[in-house]
Amino acid sequence: EEEEVKLALVQLIGELSPMKIGPSFGWNMSSDPCTDKWHGVSCDSKLQSVRKIVLDRFNLTGVLNATSLCKAKSLSVLSLNDNNVGGEIQQEISNCRYLTHLYLSGNRFSGNLPANISQLSNLKRLDISNNDFSNQIPDMSRISGLLSFLAQNNHLSGEIPKFDFSNLQEFNVSNNNLSGPIPHVVGHFNESSFSGNLELCGQPLSNPCPMLTPPPPKKESKRSSKKEFLIYSGFFVAGLIVAVIIAVKFLKKNLPKGEKTNVKKGVVDSRTDKSSGTSSEFKNRSEYSITSGESGKGSSSLVVLASAVMNGLKFEDLLQSPAELVGRGKNGSLYKVIVDEGVTLAVKRIKDWGMTRVDFEKRMERMDQVKHPNVMPIVAYYCSKQEKLLVYEFQHNGSLFQLLHESQNGQLFDWGSRINVAASIAQALAFMHEELRDDGIAHGNLKSSNILLNKDMDPYISEYGLMVVESHQNQSILSQSDSFKNNNPSKTRAYSTFKVDIYGFGVILLELLTGKLVQNSGIDLTRWVHSVVKEEWTAEVFDKTLISEGANEERMVNLLQVALKCINPSPDARPNINQVAIMIISIKEEEDKSLCSET
Numbered sequence: 001e002e003e004e005v006k007l008a009l010v011q012l013i014g015e016l017s018p019m020k021i022g023p024s025f026g027w028n029m030s031s032d033p034c035t036d037k038w039h040g041v042s043c044d045s046k047l048q049s050v051r052k053i054v055l056d057r058f059n060l061t062g063v064l065n066a067t068s069l070c071k072a073k074s075l076s077v078l079s080l081n082d083n084n085v086g087g088e089i090q091q092e093i094s095n096c097r098y099l100t101h102l103y104l105s106g107n108r109f110s111g112n113l114p115a116n117i118s119q120l121s122n123l124k125r126l127d128i129s130n131n132d133f134s135n136q137i138p139d140m141s142r143i144s145g146l147l148s149f150l151a152q153n154n155h156l157s158g159e160i161p162k163f164d165f166s167n168l169q170e171f172n173v174s175n176n177n178l179s180g181p182i183p184h185v186v187g188h189f190n191e192s193s194f195s196g197n198l199e200l201c202g203q204p205l206s207n208p209c210p211m212l213t214p215p216p217p218k219k220e221s222k223r224s225s226k227k228e229f230l231i232y233s234g235f236f237v238a239g240l241i242v243a244v245i246i247a248v249k250f251l252k253k254n255l256p257k258g259e260k261t262n263v264k265k266g267v268v269d270s271r272t273d274k275s276s277g278t279s280s281e282f283k284n285r286s287e288y289s290i291t292s293g294e295s296g297k298g299s300s301s302l303v304v305l306a307s308a309v310m311n312g313l314k315f316e317d318l319l320q321s322p323a324e325l326v327g328r329g330k331n332g333s334l335y336k337v338i339v340d341e342g343v344t345l346a347v348k349r350i351k352d353w354g355m356t357r358v359d360f361e362k363r364m365e366r367m368d369q370v371k372h373p374n375v376m377p378i379v380a381y382y383c384s385k386q387e388k389l390l391v392y393e394f395q396h397n398g399s400l401f402q403l404l405h406e407s408q409n410g411q412l413f414d415w416g417s418r419i420n421v422a423a424s425i426a427q428a429l430a431f432m433h434e435e436l437r438d439d440g441i442a443h444g445n446l447k448s449s450n451i452l453l454n455k456d457m458d459p460y461i462s463e464y465g466l467m468v469v470e471s472h473q474n475q476s477i478l479s480q481s482d483s484f485k486n487n488n489p490s491k492t493r494a495y496s497t498f499k500v501d502i503y504g505f506g507v508i509l510l511e512l513l514t515g516k517l518v519q520n521s522g523i524d525l526t527r528w529v530h531s532v533v534k535e536e537w538t539a540e541v542f543d544k545t546l547i548s549e550g551a552n553e554e555r556m557v558n559l560l561q562v563a564l565k566c567i568n569p570s571p572d573a574r575p576n577i578n579q580v581a582i583m584i585i586s587i588k589e590e591e592d593k594s595l596c597s598e599t
């Protein structure tokens, strides 16, 4: 450990006046807490920094100097159970940012539990039971990962503040002076968690609240809506199976004929293309196979959107220009097409899109009405029986995925730029969700390869609008424009696709923070981050280049907290995009402020 930390810890133990000091106790300036294994201290084996201090039943009698304690920056566990430590918990405890377990049970701590304990955003277990704490319990609802709050046998007063009871595994405030109604905890905690508070009322205690006290909100409706959701999901799945069977029969009948129709002279049929998904080879002509029957009306079928800079673009222009297959994704293949000198387009050939021509055209018109500077506009579209094409401007600076994972020229992607990218995407997504909520159109496939960088290296969300919405679903959403919170299964589906975007955005945040690849649709990265955070090694997740650049750890941890909220396995528990945008903008403002004060 560093000398400064060692000194602080020696000071800390001095103020706690331990009685049982033997030769193996350590805790002095002539030894090291990690290499010389001070009593009760565990260290991180790689970084050689103090992670745990456990001094239970040591007859400690003094006070806890939080300033000294938190000099040990990587401290995650402090356990001083069953001693005689007194005085208040100083508010400097909030500097122990990586603290996950704080066990202070069975001491003589008194006064308030400081309000800024809520800044310990990594805290999982807090045990202050069997002390002399008084006054109100601070609001700790900001600590999203809190699993235990044990505060029985104190003198705490006032009402029970907000907690996420569905997340808590342990909760006990029995034998205090708390008053007022108990929040809705039925099903999570029983009477023993609340007994011994004369003025507490409502379930699970047997004394009902007086009529004037508003009863705690009931959760029955949510449960029944969940039940209905499951029932409707069942119908939906069954319907889907029937639809697939019909579609397969229909395709078997019709597809061979359609596929065998002549391919326009000079146009390469995609089925003969053996290139892997990322061929850089130029083809003389484009690969979009239109049938000879359609080629005549090709030019009239390409709709160049009014707002596009590409006036006068013809379908022939696309066909006759050299095209390069850039990649094949979930939604189809993407070609780079150089139409004219200085004009390069990206043409997306959409595969298997279960949308009628009319719906497709409607969708394109709608997308043309909703514009945001960080959402890639559609230049043109083409629609025939066999083919659906979308035309975008080609972005030479590539995607966020490439910048993070494939950048070979050591391109610097510093913390400031990463937070700017995160804030811009969040704001753009918030705008799109707001505008297209009633249409039920979320992105549906948000990932770092769909975030492109324009010539100023500003992010562009690409492929917004490709998500398929069933028409009856559309209808139901339009007829109830307000919110998605009702039991209609199709609305629930659209609502959940918006929540899928939140998940996708959370994974992008994880990529920005860790610099690591997602793999397997995000599962590996999210699992890894969860496991590291669970093991209380939060600082280990961050991209090493950010650490060596000296990026502010507190703000990185704050952004990580946002990401973890977004990737919550339960869609309902994820925040909405407005909440996400607000959280990220406030982190960005902090960052901007700190830059101003530095210069």
Ligand SMILES: Nc1ncnc2c1ncn2[C@@H]1O[C@H](COP(=O)(O)OP(=O)(O)OP(=O)(O)O)[C@@H](O)[C@H]1O
Residues within 6 Å of the ligand: 326, 327, 328, 329, 330, 331, 332, 333, 334, 346, 392, 393, 394, 395, 396, 398, 399, 445, 449, 450, 452, 462, 463
């Ligand atoms: N307008 C564009 N300009 C430059 N590159 C683009 C453009 N649009 C997409 N790309 C890049 O082309 C590659 C292939 O894109 P494509 O959208 O087909 O696949 P994907 O994003 O990997 O998958 P998906 O089909 O699921 O979106 C990706 O690397 C993507 O970043």
